[in-house]
Amino acid sequence: MQTAQRIIQSYRHKRAIFSVVVAAVALILTLAFRFISERNINQQHIVAYTSHAVQTLDKLIQPLVAGRDVITPLVGMSCDDAHQTLRKQAATLQTIRAIALIENGILYCSSIFGHRNVPVHQLQPSLPAPQPLMVLTTDQSLLKDQPILILWYPTREDGQNGVLEVVNIELLSNLMLEPQEPLITRVNLSVNGRHLVQGKGVMEHLPPHQDEKHYQQSSTQFPFAISVSGPGADQLALQHLPSQLPLALMMSFLTGFIAWFATASRMSFSWEINLGLAAHEFELFCQPVISAGNLQCTGVEILLRWYNPRQGWISPEVFIPIAEDHHLIAPLTRYVITETARQRELFPDDPQFHIGINVAPSHLRHGELLKDLHNLWYNMHPTQQLVIELTERDALLDADSRMMRELRRKGTKIAIDDFGTGNSALAWLEKLHPDILKIDKSYTTAIGTDAVNSTVIDMIIALGQRLHIELVAEGVEQPQQAFYLRQQGVQLLQGFLFARPMPINDFPAWLAENNSPPARHNSHELPLIQG
Incomplete structure (x- = not known):
């Protein structure tokens, strides 16, 4: 799966490329605009000069006619x-x-x-x-x-x-046919096939233009024409373009700077999460929770997995913290609640079967979670027991604990997930009076290997039993860990030893295969191991 650093760098790289492209386009457009503007001004000047010469000669000839x-x-x-x-x-x-x-x-x-x-x-x-x-x-x-x-x-x-x-x-030619370099290098008066070139006299044929541009305008009153030659409006505008470069670079830098900040949300991982929600790219997985006494599945924890077609599989360890930082954890939780309620028939229709959903404490603010559950869960009257699993990442406010009491009145159980890894575990016990404590897998893994953590898990088990709180041990991977936890009185077990997280559509088949009497070895019940 993708790492957080790699994904964030990828989006920053995309933003940087986009901003550079925008800046380059702004540079090109600015120079193009200045080129076109300069060229048009040059062309207008050529036309105005020629028109003025024609009009001047017309005015000089008109009195002769009169x-x-x-x-x-x-x-x-x-x-x-x-x-x-x-x-x-x-x-x-x-x-x-x-x-x-x-x-x-x-x-x-x-x-x-x-x-x-x-x-x-x-x-x-x-x-x-x-x-x-x-x-x-x-x-x-x-x-x-x-x-x-x-x-x-x-x-x-x-x-x-x-x-x-x-x-x-x-x-008159000295007055009317004076070149205006560098735009106009030669001016001619043409009358019936003969030409007066300023400084060269009357000529039968004009000298070659030598890659110069030629523009001519005829009088509408008399049989003559004024023509001008020069490097051309385009060439002069192009020659003048380097002088416009500082302004163009300034506009380019400013546009790229604006693009960088304007895409902070749209070209970020948080925006990708929103796209994923809209496109239903997130998929519900579940991991069974096993009774330590009879090794029967008594519930599941709903997990969220994300296959992003643009990035591949993205670990929850990547997108969950980012979602929390960008206030997107509530939309993700709503998605989980909605999809779980919609597919609840995949789970046993039994009030003793529980479905655990992870919720961030920030979702409790202002009764937001309670409103979501009313709209997405309670009104569908599911049979299964709902368990709200809270993590210790965020501080818990007094208003949040009151909200938890409201949830408990609705028949919802409260669990503290990853207990022992946060900074306020005892404070949470005092405020929440939870129904379930989920022992973090770091303590389960330490059984038999780490004296310190083994002591801590014994303390957590003793605390839960003293407070009459149901205990769930996470991360059970070895038979000896399961045996030890059963010996210590832990009621529920969860881990790869029993089942890996699976798409919820696969759960009915797994349940039918695994909820059978357990095998025995050396007079001890051993869990069925999923390879």
Whole structure:
């Protein structure tokens, strides 16, 4: 069977493993939460940055669209008449580098140069065009090779007449396309397949991203898009994760600490006892009590055995003390009383046959045992004699002794179990006036071997006879012990010499086989020995 130390260590080990697992899960969840939170913040920042750049450029282009109503009527007018208005409009629209008028495909008037006579397709091969265009290119007339954004608005269906506006996009790009490292390492403005990369000018193709993440957002009003590149929200969040480790470890330790205390009851041996009661894992055994005079079985002591499917057989020496420490001895006793009453037909239907049930003195408090017996035993009107066997582990209060008198009035006999092993044996005799004394097996074993204990057992026998108390000797294992006890006048014997504890379902068969006239040897009756 399991030892108490082994079982308690097993449950502490389980609690420790559970607490460590909880702490590890808390650590992982905390880091995961911080990672997801950081990643989401990074992603939101990327989206916000890109959206802001798109909205800013939209706002810069919108006044140009609104100003077309002033410029388009000038197409076809002489440059002398239109020039002043062009210059004034260019000055009003601060992002404009130049405004030009085109007639029959010829750029004939500019807000900067005045009169001109240049085919517009020489400046921009895609112009003139019958539809509005936005072109990202480089300046070939004023500031050579500087990035510019051209807006073309035709005023005639064949596209030969129109207004051309040149935006100083390089100045704007310094304002809108500034990277924000480490999250955003590159920002691009893309217009009709051409790209303005901040610091690198206009490019036909974007350079490779080199394992960078790419995010792009297009304008809903104009044909351009802003794209950003960087290591990505996930990677940056992962890189930032070690800085979250102290907080995660603190949360992990706290969660594991809480788990350790929260499982003190649920992952303990006391909780296992509750589970065992609920699942009916406890089994009733009984050990016969034999009359020393005729070697007939006159009663049984009910014993509780526990086969725990999770731990195996657990000794009463393990679970009974733990049950007492955790105030579970009363539920165990109720279980024994209930099961004994339910299976009482297994025992002889004889008022002289007694059934002994072990009870802790703590169960007497506030009349608890008496109430349980009323509900579980007396109301079933059993024929057999009930014996309440008290141990000396706990102190006996005055109220408890009064309760024992109530039990005796109900016809219940009182026995003191393991007499002589406690600290207050004589006090118990004075308070309880018991009907039966059960001599502890340690004294029975000492018969013929230990002079001190042999003397003590003689004193106990003499005390019981003087007080007219029935005596039961426990732990009888040798024929010479039985002979000595009979010679000293002990009325009842109990031990392996007669029978080992057995499941109560086996008791009727044992009784039928063993309650027969005893064998004789050398003119002395000898008990039947169960192997």
